Amino acid sequence: MSEPNVVTAWVVSAIVGVAALVTKLDPSAVIGAFAGSVTFALTAKDTTLWARAIYMIVSLVVGYAAVADVAALSPIKSPLLLAYGVSALVVHLTLVAIDRIKSIDLAEFWRSVFSKK
Numbered sequence: 001m002s003e004p005n006v007v008t009a010w011v012v013s014a015i016v017g018v019a020a021l022v023t024k025l026d027p028s029a030v031i032g033a034f035a036g037s038v039t040f041a042l043t044a045k046d047t048t049l050w051a052r053a054i055y056m057i058v059s060l061v062v063g064y065a066a067v068a069d070v071a072a073l074s075p076i077k078s079p080l081l082l083a084y085g086v087s088a089l090v091v092h093l094t095l096v097a098i099d100r101i102k103s104i105d106l107a108e109f110w111r112s113v114f115s116k117k
């Protein structure tokens with residue numbers, strides 16, 4: 001008998017694929033974004049299950065939505081690969097940026113930019 005996680009992955013993959021076909025979305029971009037969001041969710045550390053689920057949804061939506069823009073800037077033209085890459089990276093990069101912004105000492109930054117040295 002298969003593990004529950006494997007069965008769940010198959011069911012969700014089938015639902016995503018059917019939803020892509022029914023809604024006339026680009027199926028390869030939807031599958032790529034879904035795979036990227038699953039990759040992110042499975043590799044995310046130190047987050048709760050609910051946070052991973054929310055991040056996965058955000059990753060899926062942004063991964064699909066960004067395909068056209070990233071394709072215009074990239075030599076890679078495969079919607080599946082582009083959606084996968086964007087989806088797998090977008091939440092992680094956003095969280096890193098937020099952590100870096102939180103750690104900035106604005107007074108020191110202001111002094112370094114406007115000091116008369």
